[in-house]
Amino acid sequence: MTGGRRRGAELELAILRAAAEELTASGYSGMTMDKVARRAGTNKNAIYRRWPQRAALGIAAYKYVADARTPSADTGTLRGDALELLRQANATWSSPRGAILRDLLAAAADEPALLELLREQVGGGALNAAWFALLGRAVARGEAPPEAVQPRVAALPMMLLRGEYALRGVPAVPDEVLVEIVDEIFLPLIRGRGLASPRPPSAD
CATH class of the missing domain: 1.10.10.60 (Homeodomain-like)
Known part of the structure; x- marks a missing residue:
């Protein structure tokens, strides 16, 4: 009309x-x-x-x-939840609407005003909240202590996923890369900083 x-x-x-x-x-x-x-x-x-x-x-x-649905994951484990949220984000960013966002991110490199607006308005508030909720559930299950619920830990997987798109220019990140982000970086970081339950002693 x-x-x-x-x-x-x-x-x-x-x-x-x-x-x-x-x-x-x-x-x-x-x-x-x-x-x-x-x-x-x-x-x-x-x-x-x-x-x-x-x-x-x-x-x-x-x-x-953009997809207005609130991202969520409650698989019963920290690892399962992290993989599910990454997979949801990957599906969104590899979709036609995700192509628009990738185009905006590429243009932002030469337009400071666009970059600032992206940071302010497309900062992934709902997604950030989902990662904090994920960590909160891990604390409740005894998989991580309360110290795990902090911004840098929660933001790490999404930062790495964004890096795959930005640096490699791929239309979609392979699932094996998502698994590596969780298994080789996110969970080891939590364990290394003492943010997860200690492993039982070996029987040596």
């Missing part, structure tokens, strides 16, 4: 939908306010009143198409 006098939430959704379509079709580098306005059937002033810069509109459009 391009006619009528759309206002408020209706117009905002039309703009976000148009911006998301432009991101998918042309990437962030090809998305302009003019193109979005034409696709949305509105004028640039209506866009600028809501998003004063292209970076802000790009982030808002990504959030519009």
Whole structure:
């Protein structure tokens, strides 16, 4: 619909939908306010009143198409939960909507304003909360002491997964890499810092 006098939430959704379509079709580098306005059937002033810069509109459009489901995992073990959350994130980032995010991340290298907005608004709040919940359950089961529930420990697996996408430019991270992140880095870090229950003594 391009006619009528759309206002408020209706117009905002039309703009976000148009911006998301432009991101998918042309990437962030090809998305302009003019193109979005034409696709949305509105004028640039209506866009600028809501998003004063292209970076802000790009982030808002990504959030519009991003999966709104809260990530969760409760397999009964710390290892199982960590693998499940990584697999959920990997599935999202390798999807078409994930391609938009990867494009934004690539563009952010040359656009400080976009990078700052990504840090502020696409910081993975729900995902971070899921990792804290994961560690909390591990504490409750006796797999880790309370000291395990701290930001750097919780953030490590996702930082490593982001690194795989950023440094290797892969469309999807192989599952064996996710297993390595958990088994070779995350769990050993917890054990090495004394954040997990000690292993029983050997029978030597």
